[in-house]
Amino acid sequence: MARRWWTLPLFLVSALAPSFSLAGPAFENTAIVRTIELGGSLVHVSTTYAVKALEPGQTTYQIALSKAERAKTSWLEAKVKARLHLSSSARMSPGVAEYLLSISLPKALAVNGTLNLVLETMQTHATRPFPEQAAQNEPQLLKYETDLFTISPYTTLVQRTKIKSIAPNVISYTTPHDVDSFVRDGSVTRSGGTITYGPYHDIQTDTDFVAKHQQSVSVHYSFDYPVIEVETLHRTAEISHWGSNLNIEDKAHLHNAGPTLKGHFSRLEYQSQNFQRKQAPHILSDFTLHLPPGVTNAYFYDQNGNVSTSHLRTAPSVAKGSKAVQYSVLQLRPRYPVLGGWNYSYTIGFDTPLQDSVSYDAKDGVYMVGVPVMTPIPGTVVNDAEVKIILPEGATNVKFVSPFPEISNSMSTHISYLDTVGRPAVTFTYKNLTYKHTDNIYVSYQVPLSAHLKKVLSVSAAFFSLFAFAFMARRVNLNLHKK
């Protein structure tokens, strides 16, 4: 089976560092700027390293991530001059205190050669509501904690950390202590919703430094959108060659991870907030999904039945592989507003024409389908996702590749309408997905025409058995009296 394995031609996995030993004075960071954009479930961190080579012929640069930071990171990408050099499944060598990420430089740097490296990461489950309970009309306040200093195996001449909140009102932020030796001006400044820690000069984050000076800083800020986590997401993609159709169905369990509701839910309060258009920030009343163009037969139901409070605006279908100019927009309103700590489970599904997703290689008779891993709900994290791709009955020679490493994959048999032996299905499981994880899974398979005709044959056999029964029944005499 085609599995994606990380051997970029330029990528070199560094040897396992037994402890946080300095990687040698091969590089020097002239500046590190870490920008943290605070969100609800998702926090976007972008770190720019201005690198100077101290020794000739350097081809590998190492970035360090502390264990706590690595645990929170669900996606990362490293770019040199806007060209991607490392993506989310890069192998990180674990050390004692941190993880080391090896980046291969596009070309070897000469002595005193400089380079700008940008590491972008998406952190999930990094914020928590504080206070943990809020009444219906109270604001939503979240707390985010991070380490003060950005660690690196090399000496840093100057580094700063900027924490940005969307809303300008930051309730509080910690002032670092014991940093006078690195600071020339103030150790922390605030300007509106942006808090800048630094600049800190001449930092060398070895084990002693980390033990003595590394500290945790936290920002307490207001967030004006509901903090939603999708606890589990089950996506099923069923391919039908007879109907020329790809059906995608998502079963999601939403959870509002904001502050839990204090007191009872007042419908009156909710309606009056709606009327005054000043809805409390932690209430989820509706959300929008962007579905692929050419969507038909969309449905939205939950445990009680069909949910009619939805609106779909379809976009015309585009050819396979071409970039969609316009997406179909599905606005969903759950059956009830989801307040802090509440859950909502629903199922949505839609059909798309098969020619938009499946390609055919006539030379080998191989079909290939591209199914997106998920349709993101804006600003949410999916804790556990399972994607099941059901291939037509009689599919053989199944190969698959996932855009980023999955937790597990398996093959099974799925039995559906008019099946005789069942359909092969490929299942992938993932954790902590964000809007950055929406690429396609590609599965290739072969189906002979005889497999399709098997369905017709089974129905024909059923009809023929009825005719055979009629044939025999006509010859049975059920008269009571002899004629």
Add this chain to the structure above:
Amino acid sequence: MDNYEAIQALHNSLPPFSPYVPASLLPSIALILLASTFVLAFYFSTLPKDTFPLRETAVASLASVLGGFGVVALFCSAGVNV
């Protein structure tokens, strides 16, 4: 990563899937085939009872095959894409 990118590029460059029977024709095909099956079944019921049931078998087989295709087309046009 380049393995994935190569597969993605291959998928985008290959011609799209085209079904044996266009999906828009399926409702009409279902109607015609199932109507034929019904007519043939009626005809089957009027056939004389021969010792060697050649004609009955032929009509029954034809009706079954048409019925098989008709039911598959019916399922697809009803939204149950089999």
